[in-house]
Amino acid sequence: MHFIGKVDKIRANTASAPHPCVVDRQCASGLSTFQLVTTGDIRRLILRTPCKYCDLDPAPTWLVKRAIDVLALVTAAVCNASLQSGYFPQSQKLARVTARLKKPSMDPDDLNSFRPISNLTFLSKIMERVVTKQFTSHAALNGLFPERQSAYRQFHSTESAVLALHNDIVSAIDQGEVTGLVLLNLSSAFDTVDHASLLSILESRFSVTGQSLAWFHSYLMDRAQMFTTKSSRAFPIPLTSGIPQGSGLGPTMFISYTTPIFHAHPPISSVG
Numbered sequence: 001m002h003f004i005g006k007v008d009k010i011r012a013n014t015a016s017a018p019h020p021c022v023v024d025r026q027c028a029s030g031l032s033t034f035q036l037v038t039t040g041d042i043r044r045l046i047l048r049t050p051c052k053y054c055d056l057d058p059a060p061t062w063l064v065k066r067a068i069d070v071l072a073l074v075t076a077a078v079c080n081a082s083l084q085s086g087y088f089p090q091s092q093k094l095a096r097v098t099a100r101l102k103k104p105s106m107d108p109d110d111l112n113s114f115r116p117i118s119n120l121t122f123l124s125k126i127m128e129r130v131v132t133k134q135f136t137s138h139a140a141l142n143g144l145f146p147e148r149q150s151a152y153r154q155f156h157s158t159e160s161a162v163l164a165l166h167n168d169i170v171s172a173i174d175q176g177e178v179t180g181l182v183l184l185n186l187s188s189a190f191d192t193v194d195h196a197s198l199l200s201i202l203e204s205r206f207s208v209t210g211q212s213l214a215w216f217h218s219y220l221m222d223r224a225q226m227f228t229t230k231s232s233r234a235f236p237i238p239l240t241s242g243i244p245q246g247s248g249l250g251p252t253m254f255i256s257y258t259t260p261i262f263h264a265h266p267p268i269s270s271v272g
Contacts, residue, residue, distance in 0.1 A: 004237060006112075007191045011241060019197065022204045022260055027142040032210035034083040034134050042079065043072040045129055054119045055096055055228075061122055079127050086214030092124035094236060095225045095244050116191070118225065118244035128249035131215070135208075136252060144206050145255065146262040152251035190254055191242040195220045198243075198257045205259055219249070 046068055051061045064071055082088060095118035099111075106113035120128075136154075139145050145153065150161035165181075172179040202208040202216055220243070224236040243250040 007188050007241065010188055010192050011194075014192075022201050024204045025142075025144060025207065027144070027207040029138075029142070030207035030209055031135065031138045031212045032208075034131065034212055034215065036080045036083060037076055037130055039072050039076045041130075042076040042126065043068055045126055046072060046075070049122070049125070049129075052119075054121055056094060056119075056121045057123075064122060075123065075126060078123065079130055082127055083130070083215065084211070086211040086218060088124075088127070088215060088219040090222065092121050092127070093223045095120055095223070095246075096233075097225045097227045098229075099227075116225075116227075116245065118246040118250075120244060120247055125248050128247055131219075132249050132252050135206075139206060139256075142207070144259075146259060148262070149255055149259070152255050190245040190250060193243050193254065193257050194241055198253060201257060201259065206256060 046065060049061065049065075051065070053060045078089075097116045097118050099114035100117050101108060101113055102115050103113075148161070148164060150156040150158065150164075169179050169181070198220065199213065199217055203213055208216065223239040223244075225239055225244075226236045227234045243253045
């Protein structure tokens, strides 16, 4: 219950904060529906997926890959039914959560030294990858991610963030300006994401509407997590906030959620 209590405390302390100012962004093309996937698309996704196993899966990943000729067709049908209906299956919303030490140098006797990682079903991760690809393509086509957003984006990294920040500081010093650097560390960042705010940002900032928005709503709502150790497991706990840390879609949803930071005053130079 340590991690649940930590998240509840953070959300209680920030409950009185004003809602973020979400700047609407007009797109040449919105994302109201998802494109259907082919059996070939799913086949390639499955074959590229690491052979990790979740206790919630009815079969190990290596066996799914071995039966790819049969299961790719079935998986594609399930994915397309989800995309068309705007509904994420309730059976795929349970996460098996384990705690991992953030750094080897941290104290393993201190619970704050651990990060909860969600282990999700194989099918849910496939559906997430399908949606992530289409959402990021939509965002890239319309230039919706901030130029300086470096985390969780292709061809971006901590290196690109540091280079941009270093250039800004050196340029400011060369011009005789007084320069200050403020570094922030977000506590339980993924776990405290507010669902209503995220959906509002997806609609206003990213022009996600219709069945696509309904899918994201279904994906976020009514989720549960079950904390486990080597010797025991707890009962499932309903989630009222957050996005799964360890999911394929989670990082993309998080950087979408943080886009209003770039409209703060004074403006944020770089986010990693």
